[in-house]
Amino acid sequence: MLRPHSKSFVFMCICRVLRWFLAFSVLGTLPVSQTTANPAVLVVRVCVFLGLLVCTYVLAAQAIAWWHFRRGSPEELGMAIEWAPRHAEFYVARAHALQMSAEGTDVNEVTRLYEKATRLSPNRALYWAELGGSYEWAGREEEARRAYQRAQQLFPGSPEINWKLGNFYLRAGRTDEALRALEKAIRGDPGMGRPAFDLVWRAGVDSQTILRAMIPEEPSIELVYLNYLAETKRLDEAAPVWAQLQAGGSKMEARAVFPYIDALILEQRSDELRAVWGALMERSGKAGNGRLWDRNLITNGSFESEILNGGLDWRVLPCDGVAPRVDSQTFFDGTRSLRLRFDGEKNIAYSHVLQFVPVRPDTRYRFVAYVRAEKITSDSGPRFEIYDAGEKPRLSLASDAVLGTTNWLSQQLQFQTGPDTRVLVVRLARPADRSFDGRIGGTLWVDRVSLRAME
Numbered sequence: 001m002l003r004p005h006s007k008s009f010v011f012m013c014i015c016r017v018l019r020w021f022l023a024f025s026v027l028g029t030l031p032v033s034q035t036t037a038n039p040a041v042l043v044v045r046v047c048v049f050l051g052l053l054v055c056t057y058v059l060a061a062q063a064i065a066w067w068h069f070r071r072g073s074p075e076e077l078g079m080a081i082e083w084a085p086r087h088a089e090f091y092v093a094r095a096h097a098l099q100m101s102a103e104g105t106d107v108n109e110v111t112r113l114y115e116k117a118t119r120l121s122p123n124r125a126l127y128w129a130e131l132g133g134s135y136e137w138a139g140r141e142e143e144a145r146r147a148y149q150r151a152q153q154l155f156p157g158s159p160e161i162n163w164k165l166g167n168f169y170l171r172a173g174r175t176d177e178a179l180r181a182l183e184k185a186i187r188g189d190p191g192m193g194r195p196a197f198d199l200v201w202r203a204g205v206d207s208q209t210i211l212r213a214m215i216p217e218e219p220s221i222e223l224v225y226l227n228y229l230a231e232t233k234r235l236d237e238a239a240p241v242w243a244q245l246q247a248g249g250s251k252m253e254a255r256a257v258f259p260y261i262d263a264l265i266l267e268q269r270s271d272e273l274r275a276v277w278g279a280l281m282e283r284s285g286k287a288g289n290g291r292l293w294d295r296n297l298i299t300n301g302s303f304e305s306e307i308l309n310g311g312l313d314w315r316v317l318p319c320d321g322v323a324p325r326v327d328s329q330t331f332f333d334g335t336r337s338l339r340l341r342f343d344g345e346k347n348i349a350y351s352h353v354l355q356f357v358p359v360r361p362d363t364r365y366r367f368v369a370y371v372r373a374e375k376i377t378s379d380s381g382p383r384f385e386i387y388d389a390g391e392k393p394r395l396s397l398a399s400d401a402v403l404g405t406t407n408w409l410s411q412q413l414q415f416q417t418g419p420d421t422r423v424l425v426v427r428l429a430r431p432a433d434r435s436f437d438g439r440i441g442g443t444l445w446v447d448r449v450s451l452r453a454m455e
Contacts, residue, residue: 088120092127095134107138118147125155129164136168144168152181159188166196170203179205179213186214186221193224207237211244219248223256230263235272238263242276252283258310268390270358270422277312277358297357297365298426301449302334314338317352321345324353332370332408332447340428344377344441347432354427356389357451359417367413367426369399369449373406376442380433384411389423398429402444414454426451 081090095113098106114131121127132147148165155161162185169178182196200210215225222245229238238260245252257280264273277299299313303326307314316324316338327339342348359365369384376382381401388394395418399411417424428446432438 086120088117088124088127091117091120092130095130107134110134111138123154125151125158125161127151128154129161132168133164136171141172145172157184157188159185159192162188163192163196167199170199175203175205175209176213179210183214183216187216187218190221190224193221194228197225197228201232207234208240211240215241215244217244217248219245219250219252222248223252226257227259230260233263233267235263235267235269239272246279246283252280254280254284254308254311254313261311265356265389265423268422270360273312273358273423280311295452297359297451297453298355298449302331302447303336303338304334312356312358314353314355317354319348319350319352321348322350322352327445330372330445332372332445334447337445337447340382340444340446342376342440342442342444344439346440347438348430348440349432350382350430351385351427353446354425357424357426359421359424359451360453361417361419361421364414364416364454365451366454367415367451369411370408370447371402371406371411372408372445372447373402373404374443375405376403376440376444378403378430378433378438378440379435380431380438380440382428382430382444384413385425385427385429386413386415387425388418388421389425390420394418395421395424401430408445408447424451 081087081094084090091113095110095117098110098113111131111134114127114134117127118124118131128147128151132144132151135141135144135147145168148161148168151161152158152165162181166178166181166185169175169181179200182192182200186193186196196214197210200214211225215222222241226238226241226245229235229241242260257276261273261276261280264276299311300307303314307316307326309315321343323341323343325339325341326336328336330339331337338353340353367384367386371382373381381403383401384399385397387396395415397413397415399413402411426449430440433440
């Protein structure tokens with residue numbers, strides 16, 4: 001019995017339909033005597049019939065093949081190949097399905113399918129790359145190399161193909177060739193940077209070789225690698241990357257380097273922090289933010305520049321019940337100040353305005369900030385706190401709380417860092433009030449914040 005999708009069944013149905021069509025729509029238009037008297041007309045009709053038969057069969061076969069293809073199982077893909085044996089895509093899909101099947105895979109069958117696909121579509125680079133993978137899987141390393149290289153020749157800029165080639169070379173112990181291929185993959189798709197970095201570090205490639213052979217002198221990729229090293233706590237290896245990035249001389253967005261700066265803060269590397277931040281401010285056109293000219297260690301102490309919310313600039317974090325903004329109407333110094341407006345509805349434990357400051361051990365410092373208050377309603381008012389970013393007990397002090405309404409007044413603190421203090425946190429804080437109704441309302445302005453070493 002014929003199956004509904006067998007070739008014989010389909011061919012039989014097409015023949016019956018076309019025979020009916022020929023009999024009633026073509027030959028039926030002429031009298032029988034004319035068709036027998038003019039054999040040429042009959043030949044033309046038969047040729048038309050045969051052409052229609054072939055075209056209809058081809059279209060039907062294609063439709064059935066794609067129907068099987070969309071079902072996706074190895075068996076259905078095998079049926080798709082039977083119906084359309086000239087479709088390279090079907091062979092590749094069946095090879096993929098076999099590789100993913102739970103029953104295990106015949107590597108020779110997979111390789112045969114990829115070989116057939118490359119014969120049908122010899123200019124499809126991805127098919128050659130897949131063939132290279134199957135050769136490698138079968139232990140045919142030299143054939144794998146040739147297939148991968150053919151794929152790269154066909155599509156030299158493809159990130160995906162260079163990624164596959166780089167992986168192959170790395171597994172084969174050909175490190176330099178692997179790094180060159182991975183470098184091309186990263187150039188084509190910077191999103192491949194992190195997986196590529198993970199790959200070569202897991203493979204044990206040394207950091208100098210990675211930087212020399214794999215990291216192109218392109219700021220966008222150098223930044224991705226720099227921040228990758230920072231996030232994986234490889235700060236010693238990150239320093240040469242930062243130096244290479246600096247040597248490039250191009251303008252740099254400060255926020256792009258924040259992950260590296262955060263890692264330096266976490267590791268208390270104060271000397272590197274000062275150098276990186278100073279260079280970053282110069283390169284980003286914000287040299288005035290550092291206030292290096294008057295030895296003020298506070299960045300943007302008078303809030304005259306944009307608040308960057310990261311690095312060694314101010315971090316103003318959101319908090320329900322408090323509305324922070326830069327105020328250009330009320331200020332002590334320059335033309336702007338920072339204003340905090342408390343809505344009076346909550347007993348807020350506030351510590352959401354802060355800055356990290358690199359300092360030197362065993363050094364005396366003087367902190368000064370100017371504040372102004374209007375109707376601060378609480379027994380626990382805002383104040384400045386300074387403490388060691390590494391271990392708070394090593395150094396922790398606070399200024400007097402600001403309450404009620406005041407004109408501009410200075411808050412000052414003098415202190416000496418200990419032998420292990422290298423990074424401070426300077427923050428504006430308001431501890432929660434312990435009274436029954438500890439809600440806080442009113443407005444506070446802050447301006448001209450400074451921290452200087454005392455000579």
